[in-house]
Amino acid sequence: MNILIGLGLAIAGLVLLLWLLFEWQYSTRQGNLLEFDSGIWQFLTYEPEHYQIELILTATNKTRNLDVFLVELKPEVSLLSSDSLDHVHSETQLRSRHANITSRHDNYWESYIVSPKKSTSAEIQLNITGKNLDQLKTAWVKIHYTIYGPGGREEKVKHCIIPLQFPNGEQRERWRPTPDADVLPIRTHILSAGDTPVDVMQRYVIGHAQAGDIVTIAETPIAIMQGNFYHPSDIKPRWLAKRLCYYFQSTSSLATACGLQTLINESGAWRVAFAFIAGAIAKALFRKPGVFYMLAGEQARLIDDVTGTLPPYDQFIVLGPKNPQAVVDEIKAGTGLEAAIVDVNDLRRVKVLAATSGVSEKLLNQALVMNPAGNAAEQTPIVLIRPNRAN
Structure with a gap:
């Protein structure tokens, strides 16, 4: 009898081991790992009553040895304006750029197999006509696409933000005095993943700057230029995020399941769980707040949930910038x-994420404490600081 019990347990253990190995192998499969880049866009026409924009997006199959099908693609455009859109008309034209296949002209997306480590592209032309086009701020292009492969059929959306309004770089200077420096908030267009920090500085700042000035930029536009933002529909909250989000203050960007899941995706579930437990103990027993944010990773303090920035980014979760020291x-x-x-x-809080060697953090705090860039719709993410000669 004991031999039969032992044999049964051995068989059960073997079956369990094989099942665990099978599940582990499945969990390492890459599935439908096909991703679009941020896109490259340019104006083909930029006239008072006619904008024509070309947007090219490239989809890459990032799996090692699996084919993935790109079976459907459809662009949707939302225009954001400071005026009525009653007399503004827009239309899109879609063309594929598949290798060795002639592009169609009827806006039909022809299914295409993307081989491992290979790419294909989509060309979208956006025509905008009408009056008051100078009031248009951005075009929000949503690319709805469907991929098909080992992971089944998945519907996804790629978001591209294209600026349509560009402030004059020669705007009238309005320097504001502070005890140790003068500050100049600088207005820009709605920044997007198509911009780079250096290009933005050369376009809007250089004309106002002189030797000895310090240029500061907010962390959110840097993250946006890096493409470090996600639409909540792309975030799939799991068990941990759905439960822990209720323990954060309602004003926190971690008080929603999607916001917290974004942090978990960055820092890892085990780290966030440990930080939560340690933070709860520190707060309850030692009355020491903030331990969670110290342990959960830098992104815990920097994530902005929806409504945290200007439209259309008020619909997105924006993380903090990657490698800020390299950027400055x-x-x-x-x-x-x-x-x-x-x-x-x-709230008169200034946090310096990164600075070049010649910057005084004390001077930054003094110059920026009144938040000259503003927290509303000023669209002035850059502040130029000119220290007084005594400093």
Whole structure:
């Protein structure tokens, strides 16, 4: 009898081991790993009553050895304006750029097999006509696409934000005095993943700057230019995020399942769970707040949930910037100006994420404490700081 029991347990253990190995192998499969890049766009026509924009997006199969089908693709355009859209008309034209296949002209997307490590592209032309086009701020292009492969059929959306309004770089200067420096908030277009920090500085800042100035830019537009933002529909909250989000203050960007899941995707479930437990103990037993944010990773403080920034990014979860020190070093190399990436709010809090070697953090705090860039719709993510000669 004991032999039969032992044999049964051995068989059960073997079956369990085989099942676990099978599940582990499945969990390492890459599935439908086909992703679009942020896209490259350009104006073909930029006239008072006619804009024509070409947007090219490239989809890459990032699997090692699996074919993925790109079976459907349909663009949808939303125009954001400071005026009525009653007399504005827009239409889109879709063309594929499949290798060795002639492009169609009827807006039909022909299914295409993307081989491992290979790519295909889509060309979208956006025509906008009408009056008051100078009031248009952005075109939000949503590319609805369907992929098909080992992971089944999946419907996804790629979001591209194209600026349509560009402030004059020669805007009238309105310097504001502070005790140790003068500050100049600088207006830009709605920044997108098609911009780079150095190009933006050269376009809007260089004309106002002089030797010794410091240029600061908010952390959110840097993250946006890096493409480090997600639509909530792309975030799939799991068990941990759905339960822990209720323990954060309602004003926190981690108080929603999608916001917290974004942090988990960045920092890892085990790290976030440990940080939550340690933070709860520190707060309950030692009355020490903020431990969770110290342990959960830098993104825990930097994530902005929906409504956290200007339209259309008010519909997205925006993370903090990647490698901010490299960004400020690039700005200095490209402009000659000392630079810093900052997180400033109306609560008179200034956090410096990264700064070049010649920047005084004390001076930044003093110059930015009143938040000259603003937290509303000012569209001035850059602040130029000119220290007083005594500093």
